[in-house]
Amino acid sequence: MRDFYDVVIVGGGHNGLVAAGYLAGAGLSTLVVEQQPHTGGAAVSEQVFPGVDARLSRYSYLVSLLPDKIVADLGLSLELRSRSVASYTPVRRDGRDLGLLVERPEGALTRDSFRALTGSDTEYESWQQFYSSVSDLAATLAPTLLEPLQPASALRARVDPTLWSELVDRPLGETIERRFTDDTVRGVVATDGVIGTFARLHDDSLLQNRCFLYHLIGNGTGEWRVPVGGMGAVTTALHQAAVRAGATIVTDAAVTTVEADGKTGSVTWLGGDGERTVDCTYILANVAPAVLDRLRGRTPASSPEGSQLKINLLLTHLPALKSGDDPRRAFAGTFHIDENYSQLETAYAEAASGTLPAVPPSEVYCHSLTDPSILSPTLAASGHHTLTVFGVHFPTRLFAEDNDGARTEATRRVLAGLDNYLAEPLDSCIALDANGNPCIESKSPQDIESSIAMPGGHIFHNDLTWPWTEDASEAGTWGVETDLPNLLICGSGAARGGAVSGIPGHNAAHAILSRHP
DSSP: OOSEEEEEEEOOBHHHHHHHHHHHHTTOOEEEEOSSSSSBTTSOEEEOSTTOOBEEEOSOOOBOSOOHHHHHHTTOOOOEEOOSEEEEEEEEETTEEEEEEEESSOOHHHHHHHHHHHSSSHHHHHHHHHHHHHHHHHHHHGGGGGSSOOBHHHHHTTSOHHHHIIIIISOHHHHHHHHOOOHHHHHHHHGGGTTTOOOOTTOTTOHHHHHHHHHHOGGGTTOOBEETTOHHHHHHHHHHHHHHHTOEEEOSOEEEEEEEOSSOEEEEEEETTEEEEEEEEEEEEOSOHHHHHHHTTOOOSOOOOOEEEEEEEEESSOOOBTTOOOHHHHTSSEEEESOOHHHHHHHHHHHHTTSOOSSOOEEEEOHHHHOGGGBOHHHHHTTOEEEEEEEEEEEGGGGSSOHHHHHHHHHHHHHHHHHTTBSSOGGGTBOBOTTSOBSEEEEOHHHHHHHHOOGGGOTTSSOOOOSSBSOGGGTTSOSOBOSSTTEEEOSTTSTTOOSSOOHHHHHHHHHHHTTOO
């Protein structure tokens, strides 16, 4: 430890580690200060259930936006594995149990599945046309995420004007309703606009459009991949890269004060050896903007509100489905539960009125099908599997008065929704921990805030912004700037932040390095 560093990074989440790797690698003395006993923030793997050797990705589930360039630049030892299935949606229709399957890559089974559900090829052809256009848009936008912000007008000129109008100018709901007719197909498209975002599909704020865009532009493909070894493997690789580059990392250090005047700064924290302060030239804040405001002694400019319920489970085996489809294929991708378009809108209306959704939409991921290494050999051989569930439209406000009671009831409703599509009771599949308790863990937005300091449990730290600027004066900046030139945001609350991407960390580091050629 020294008394002065070129850069101090507040928060050792994945974005902070990315910034540390770039800055230390460029020769700047770099210190990372993290309040938890370990780095990683939300990108961690943990043994959640006592006596059960299964490492679950507890908060962040998948890697979406992490650019291959960052992986290569930092020399990360990391394997991101594709899922064999994009999504599966169980449907009860006209007395029949069906399932809408979307392969990766799409093939004959996908077309047959659309035809069986909708009665013709029309809906699938609309699907192909829409996502082909979205793919072209993603290929244009993805490289710009690691560059200074471009003006919206410059990007608009490079893409299909019709699609730009549909996704940027008008509410997402209008586009979905115009392009698709089937309620289930509409819902599968719409879910990317509401994951972690509390908004109507026709919301005038277009927040749902921004969320949709971020879910589909990562690496120009929009593919969400499974990190082998769990999300903790991402953190481990980034931690190793930062240390290898020469960064110093301090854990169990709760930052209490951040001070900066535009030229110099200081960071104070409490650790095992008491209070410590170091001076520096630059401070990078890998915390939510609201947290940074408090560390600066200011009243936060906004109070973020998360919108999700996270449930982690361990099963003794994958349950059979009423549709008769192979559960190993159905659960291999994103398993949609009660996410028809009309169900998404009804759930939003109920939550907005202050009540838990009666039929909550949710999504399930079975990481162990793609990456069995997160289970011990004994568990894997005996057919055990992890399930992580993301409940949609559960805003923080619903848990404000009685967090424990609301969490319990919300969990019951979400798992009941899954049960409706199973040919055997879910309870009969849930493993028991060493104490004889069911292997179920639920996290409300309040729980997420208390565990990993995300205000309001907002998984993006703030509402997402467009990945460009409408303000000509911001063109050429990195989207990480604050009111002081030596205080930068390098977390999800930066422009082009959100999800497990490393992009804000990269951009904050390059904002500094551009001043130190």
